[in-house]
Structure formats: structure tokens, C-alpha cells
Amino acid sequence: MRVAMIGTGYVGLVSGTCFSDFGHDVTCVDTDLSKIERLKAGIMPIFEPGLDDLVARNVADGRLHFTTDLAEAVAGAEVVFIAVGTPSRRGDGHADLSYVHAAAREIARAVKGFTVVVTKSTVPVGTGADLEAIIREEAPDADIAVVSNPEFLREGAAIEDFKRPDRIVVGTADPRAREVMAALYRPLSLNTAPLLFTDRANAELIKYASNAFLAVKITFINEMADLCEKVGGDVQEVARGIGLDRRIGPKFLHAGPGYGGSCFPKDTLALTRTAQEAGTPLRLVETVTTVNETRKAAMGRRVLEALSVPPRGATVAVLGLTFKPNTDDMRDSPAINIVQLLVDRGVKIRAYDPVGMEEARKVLPEGIHYATGAYECAEGADCLVIVTEWDAFRALDLDRLKTQLRSPIVVDLRNIYPPEDLIRRGFTYVGIGRGDLSIG
Numbered sequence: 001m002r003v004a005m006i007g008t009g010y011v012g013l014v015s016g017t018c019f020s021d022f023g024h025d026v027t028c029v030d031t032d033l034s035k036i037e038r039l040k041a042g043i044m045p046i047f048e049p050g051l052d053d054l055v056a057r058n059v060a061d062g063r064l065h066f067t068t069d070l071a072e073a074v075a076g077a078e079v080v081f082i083a084v085g086t087p088s089r090r091g092d093g094h095a096d097l098s099y100v101h102a103a104a105r106e107i108a109r110a111v112k113g114f115t116v117v118v119t120k121s122t123v124p125v126g127t128g129a130d131l132e133a134i135i136r137e138e139a140p141d142a143d144i145a146v147v148s149n150p151e152f153l154r155e156g157a158a159i160e161d162f163k164r165p166d167r168i169v170v171g172t173a174d175p176r177a178r179e180v181m182a183a184l185y186r187p188l189s190l191n192t193a194p195l196l197f198t199d200r201a202n203a204e205l206i207k208y209a210s211n212a213f214l215a216v217k218i219t220f221i222n223e224m225a226d227l228c229e230k231v232g233g234d235v236q237e238v239a240r241g242i243g244l245d246r247r248i249g250p251k252f253l254h255a256g257p258g259y260g261g262s263c264f265p266k267d268t269l270a271l272t273r274t275a276q277e278a279g280t281p282l283r284l285v286e287t288v289t290t291v292n293e294t295r296k297a298a299m300g301r302r303v304l305e306a307l308s309v310p311p312r313g314a315t316v317a318v319l320g321l322t323f324k325p326n327t328d329d330m331r332d333s334p335a336i337n338i339v340q341l342l343v344d345r346g347v348k349i350r351a352y353d354p355v356g357m358e359e360a361r362k363v364l365p366e367g368i369h370y371a372t373g374a375y376e377c378a379e380g381a382d383c384l385v386i387v388t389e390w391d392a393f394r395a396l397d398l399d400r401l402k403t404q405l406r407s408p409i410v411v412d413l414r415n416i417y418p419p420e421d422l423i424r425r426g427f428t429y430v431g432i433g434r435g436d437l438s439i440g
């Protein structure tokens, strides 16, 4: 099957590459010429484990192509995916659909023969109907069906998630489109991934509802962590105890500095806007978005409180900058809020991230010392903060770390170190949700 993927970012590049790996012929399109040129030269524009090998193999086999020529890619395709960004619209928090609408107009002018246009971007309920209207207005004779097929992959585990998803959601009422989508995903459904056919509006809602539910779960355990600190509990024990209940499950119960990333913050906000406009506010989700933002700021204050010297002129070492491990994505990372607050109070920052530093430089304030590794990062610092739980930080030589630091203070915002290990070595320890040990 011939596929065009419009938008070659985290979702488009991974989905397009995986479809080609299943034997389809895929052309990935992007307006960003430098991205396409890098891909043609075999250089990945993003960090995603295993992606470079998978791209190289499928390019070599002649099934995966990269271009900026949308019209040519669409004209030759039976299925056209829209996988462009849907960031928060400045000012009101609605999803900014300008990239999606622009892509739909370009697609309309280029389609030839029956074509299934699939929205993979996360878009508010009703967008599929709008896109269909846009395409019909632009090309009244075009033979198209607009389908919703939201994506659930997680950065850092994107290939595995795409190839072995919990479910594939396809929203369409068109029997021809249904047949095409079933054929496209047949290799995955052979892997026993349930293919859930529903209507377009439900598919659009399922994506937002899933992200909102997970954001609620994270925020719930984060607030439980605050309670544990006040009343003498240990949130990790509590999370384990509740997660063993199969109705609840253990995932997304790791207390931390608040959720970030390219999806949860913008999607929860967009969903609350949709609900407000519909006259049925989702008060639970509204509260979650506020609690999460407050939490990110509170984490910066937690670091300030841990310092044994005045903030102005103090140095803080920050380990981990990306919103989670195994990605270079800095979008809405808690590190941004934490670093900004510290810099505003006159703290000097030393920072290290295994792959996110190039992206971090674009969004963090000026004047940060970017270190070459974890130990160099700690050198001369008055406090070490672990913001992202990269594997490389899980087994640091604590004695060596102590000799690097000016003051042996560790703020572990991911609870990756047993407090006893640090305390036994003479560190002052601050974690998350550990009542008897934490401050704040």
C-alpha cells in the first residue's frame, strides 16, 4: 500500500518508518527542508532509540522516502496521514489547528483517485468533519474519506509502542475507508493488537480522554506524595500498595515533579476548553492542569529550601533536562520551570542531559554551564538536583559525587536513590513524598 505521511516529527517519522517496516511504501513529507535533507543523509532529526537503524534499513530496501514535495507524495498515495503539530494556541489554550488545516488544503489540491485522509495528529472532537468540509470546498470532485486514527505511542519507547500497541483506534463511517485501514494495519493486528472501529467523533474523544485520564492519575499520586510528606508516609510504598489492585494498576503512579512533554499539558488544556465551550466543564481535568503547573513551580522552591547557602551566588547542578528519559524532547519539561525559577533568584546552573542538551539550549535561559557528564556537572555545586531519571544517573558513584559537590545536598525529584544510601554517606537528602526524610 502506498502511504504519504504529512509531518515528519516524533509521530510522523516513527509511524511512517514502522509502516514501511511492515512492507508498505511510505513517503514522509515535511515543510522543514533541513529536516528532510538530514534524513536523506541518514541523520535523525530527533532522538528515539532504535529509529536510526530502522530508517536506514527501510531506506535501503527502497520502501521509505523523504521529500518536501507534498503534492507528488499525495498524488501517488492511497492513504495520506496528517501528523503535523497541534500545539496550544497562544492566549486561550485551544489546540492550534492552523498546521492541520493548511495540510488539508494542500492535500485537497493534490489527491488523485480514491484517497483515505487520516488524522493522526491529536485534534479536538469535530475536527475530522471540519477537515472533510475544507477538502470538499477546495476540491469538490475529490474522492476522499476523512478518518480519525489517533496515535498513542510514547516517546522513548515509540517503535515498540507503534508495533505492539494496546489498541488501534480508527474512526470512520465509510466502508471503503474501513477496508483500507484494516489492510494497512493488518500486519499489526496479526500481532493481536485490537483494531477498534468506531465513529470519527469517538476516536477523537478517545485520544483526549486517554491523555486526560493518565494526567489525572499522575497528579493524584503527586498530591498523595505531598500528603505523605506532611503525615509521615512514603509515597512509593503507598503507590505499590494501591497499584497491586488490578482495578488501579501500577503504571503512572510514580510521584515526581509534575508531568510535562509534548502531549499531556497541551491536550488536557485543549480538552478543558472543548468541554467549557460545550457547556459541560470537566472540573476534574481543569483542577489537574492547575495543580500540575503549581507543582512545577513548587519544585524550584523545594530546591531553594534545600540550599544551605543564600540562593544569590549559589550553584545548583541539574541532572536531566528532558521531560522524560530516552528522548531529546524538551517541550514543557519541568526542568524549564525549575531552572528558570532558580536563575530568577540568582542561582548559577550547571546542567547535564545525556541527549537533550541541544534542545535544552533553545529553551533554557542564557548563562548555563552545560557539563560533559554527571560528575563534571556536580563540580563545585551547592546542591545536586535529579530532574529526569535517565538510566545513566541511577548508579552514580555516590562517594565520588560527594567529593565533587561543594555541599553534599541531593534533591532527588524522581526517587531513584534509596534515601538510606545517601544519608549513610553524609548527604542531606530531599526526595518526593517521604515524610520522615523530606523537607518542604
Ligand SMILES: NC(=O)c1ccc[n+]([C@@H]2O[C@H](COP(=O)([O-])OP(=O)(O)OC[C@H]3O[C@@H](n4cnc5c(N)ncnc54)[C@H](O)[C@@H]3O)[C@@H](O)[C@H]2O)c1
Pocket (backbone or CB within 6 Å): 006, 007, 008, 009, 010, 011, 012, 029, 030, 031, 032, 035, 070, 083, 084, 085, 086, 099, 102, 103, 120, 121, 122, 123, 151, 152, 153, 154, 155, 262, 263
Ligand atoms: N510526540 C508524541 O509523543 C505524540 C504522541 C501521540 C500523539 N502526538 C500528536 O501528534 C501530532 C504531531 O506531534 P509531534 O510531536 O510529532 O510534532 P512535531 O512538532 O515533532 O512534528 C510536526 C512536523 O510537522 C511538520 N509540518 C507542519 N506543517 C506541515 C505541512 N503543512 N506539511 C508538512 N509538514 C508539516 C513540522 O515541520 C514538523 O516537522 C500532534 O498533534 C501531537 O499531539 C504526539
